[in-house]
Amino acid sequence: MQHVPVLLNEVLHCFSTLDPDGTFVDVTLGLGGHSEALLSRHPRIRLIGIDRDPRALQLAGERLGKFGERVRLIEGRYEALIEILDKEKVDQVDGLLADLGVSSLQLDDPERGFSFRSDGPLDMRMGDRGTSAADLVNDLEESELADLIRTWGEEPMARRIARAIVSAREIARIETTTQLSDAIRSVKKPQFGKIDPATLTFQALRIATNEEIEGLEQFLEAAVTRLAPGARIAVISFHSLEDRIVKKTFRRLEGECRCPPGMPVCGCGAVKVIEVLTSRPVTADEEEERLNPRSRSAKLRIAEKVTAVGEG
Numbered sequence: 001m002q003h004v005p006v007l008l009n010e011v012l013h014c015f016s017t018l019d020p021d022g023t024f025v026d027v028t029l030g031l032g033g034h035s036e037a038l039l040s041r042h043p044r045i046r047l048i049g050i051d052r053d054p055r056a057l058q059l060a061g062e063r064l065g066k067f068g069e070r071v072r073l074i075e076g077r078y079e080a081l082i083e084i085l086d087k088e089k090v091d092q093v094d095g096l097l098a099d100l101g102v103s104s105l106q107l108d109d110p111e112r113g114f115s116f117r118s119d120g121p122l123d124m125r126m127g128d129r130g131t132s133a134a135d136l137v138n139d140l141e142e143s144e145l146a147d148l149i150r151t152w153g154e155e156p157m158a159r160r161i162a163r164a165i166v167s168a169r170e171i172a173r174i175e176t177t178t179q180l181s182d183a184i185r186s187v188k189k190p191q192f193g194k195i196d197p198a199t200l201t202f203q204a205l206r207i208a209t210n211e212e213i214e215g216l217e218q219f220l221e222a223a224v225t226r227l228a229p230g231a232r233i234a235v236i237s238f239h240s241l242e243d244r245i246v247k248k249t250f251r252r253l254e255g256e257c258r259c260p261p262g263m264p265v266c267g268c269g270a271v272k273v274i275e276v277l278t279s280r281p282v283t284a285d286e287e288e289e290r291l292n293p294r295s296r297s298a299k300l301r302i303a304e305k306v307t308a309v310g311e312g
Contacts, residue, residue: 005033006101007236008017010282012041014302015095020044022094022228025085027078027219032060034097039067042125045094049073050084052127052210067209079215079287082222092228098219101125101238101298102206102259114206116181116198122174124202124209133205137174142166152213152241160187189229203239213241220249223276227305232277235303243281250276250303274303 005011011034011116017022021044026035029049039047047070051057057073064071073133076084078098102114114135124133140148142162150158161184168174168183181198188197207213223233237243252258255272281299288295 004292004294004296005030005037006099006292007284007288007300008034008037010300011039011097011234011236014232014277015042015097017230017232018042018045019094019228019231022046022231023048023090023092024095024097025081025093026097026099027081028097028099029060029073029224029305030056032063032098034099035060035071037061038095039064039070041125045070048088048090048093050076050078050081052077054128064259077202077215078308079219080225081219085226092231093132093226094228094231096227096231097236098223098234099236100216100242101210101236101294113177114202116177116196116202119178120175122177122180124206128208131209133180133209134173134175134210135204137165137180138169148208149201149204150202152207153200153202154240155200155204157188163187169259186274204293207241213245216242216245217249221253224253224303224305227274227285229305232302232304233274234300236298236300237281238297238299243301246301247281250274250301253303273306275306277302277304 007208014036015024020042023046024038025048027050029035029051032049035049036046039045047064049060049064049071051060052075054075057075061073074084079086110118113121113123122132122134122137136148137145145165146159146162149155149161155161164183164187165174165180168179174180174183184198184201190197220235227233237244237246252270253274254276255270257270278301281301283300284292284295284298
């Protein structure tokens with residue numbers, strides 16, 4: 001299986017100052033492309049690789065096996081970072097990467113149900129547990145479904161699409177990606193030069209199924225507390241909702257005051273604990289977009305720890 005990690009050169013450049021004997025954490029390991037390159041570039045660093053998908057961990061383990069005891073792979077969600085580090089007895093890390101996109105392993109396997117481009121079970125779970133996309137599509141009230149599609153997919157036709165889905169499931173339970181995409185296309189027709197009509201609804205269901213957004217801000221705050229001074233955190237996001245949260249959280253952790261305008265003295269307790277190194281997100285160049293179309297929507301933001309949380 002071919003796996004092309006996005007913005008690889010930019011990630012390597014970001015961590016060029018990594019402590020030669022440091023500990024690096026990849027909280028969304030996927031197939032291990034970024035981690036393999038970093039382990040090769042820095043021959044003494046240790047890696048903790050975290051992923052919620054057991055199949056991805058298995059394949060990444062095969063890929064990273066050549067690095068032996070330098071690699072420790074753990075099944076889990078990135079929101080559990082602090083718990084995982086405590087269990088591993090790691091107080092500080094020297095670099096941290098979060099690639100928030102769905103992996104090629106998941107997208108390209110019809111049995112996972114992430115893509116409308118091939119027929120398969122409407123699952124979309126990144127792990128083996130929890131509510132599936134089919135459960136959401138068939139069990140939510142029409143208004144709840146519309147809110148979900150509008151919020152997480154930013155789909156302007158959310159209400160009409162939700163109504164079409166409810167009409168389709170009244171005839172037969174929606175169990176496959178084709179059934180769902182057909183329902184969507186019954187009210188949202190394809191247009192030349194535009195994204196597929198099902199794109200935003202599938203995105204919304206994937207985010208909701210895996211609870212991808214809810215814990216992102218808390219994860220970023222927690223991750224920064226475990227960075228060593230001078231250590232960097234890099235976050236790759238693939239849609240505006242994620243990027244907006246990363247941007248906002250980084251700004252707040254950089255000490256941006258949140259008090260109402262006109263306050264003579266800051267009362268929100270803003271403290272600068274990181275330095276944001278990317279005034280704008282780093283994106284793929286034309287060559288990478290040509291070679292790897294999935295990189296087109298990738299946005300990389302980088303920050304560096306300057307002090308410990310709570311210290312001014």
